[in-house]
Amino acid sequence: xxxxxxxxxxxxxxxxxxxxxxxxxxxxxxxxxxxxxxxxxxxxxxxxxxxxxxxxxxxxxxxxxxxxxxxxxxxxxxxxxxxxxxxxxxxxxxxxxxxxxxxxxxxxxxxxxxxxxxxxxxxxxxxxxxx
Numbered sequence: 001x002x003x004x005x006x007x008x009x010x011x012x013x014x015x016x017x018x019x020x021x022x023x024x025x026x027x028x029x030x031x032x033x034x035x036x037x038x039x040x041x042x043x044x045x046x047x048x049x050x051x052x053x054x055x056x057x058x059x060x061x062x063x064x065x066x067x068x069x070x071x072x073x074x075x076x077x078x079x080x081x082x083x084x085x086x087x088x089x090x091x092x093x094x095x096x097x098x099x100x101x102x103x104x105x106x107x108x109x110x111x112x113x114x115x116x117x118x119x120x121x122x123x124x125x126x127x128x129x130x131x
Contacts, residue, residue: 042087053078
């Protein structure tokens with residue numbers, strides 16, 4: 001009976017520790033849109049819970065064999081946002097340029113990179129397809 005309580009207590013502590021560690025982990029939200037006529041690719045990669053909270057980060061976007069990496073920018077309150085687009089107007093406003101047919105199979109993977117180029121968070125998302 002005593003051994004069973006110890007195992008249960010240890011199991012609960014492991015679950016709590018995992019929850020605490022996960023709460024402090026960096027995260028990323030990836031959204032994308034693929035237009036077919038005329039062709040256009042558009043995506044955003046947003047990082048949150050980044051450490052250091054005022055650090056410098058970049059984003060990498062991948063789809064099929066295509067990859068693009070943004071320039072760096074400083075996080076604000078542990079968050080950073082990056083846009084990727086094939087539209088000239090959005091590129092002029094600061095989005096990282098990608099080809100109109102960049103998105104393959106209606107899916108992208110976005111990653112947040114720290115100042116040393118290490119991946120700190122990554123996620124894959126389906127893209128909204130507009131005809």
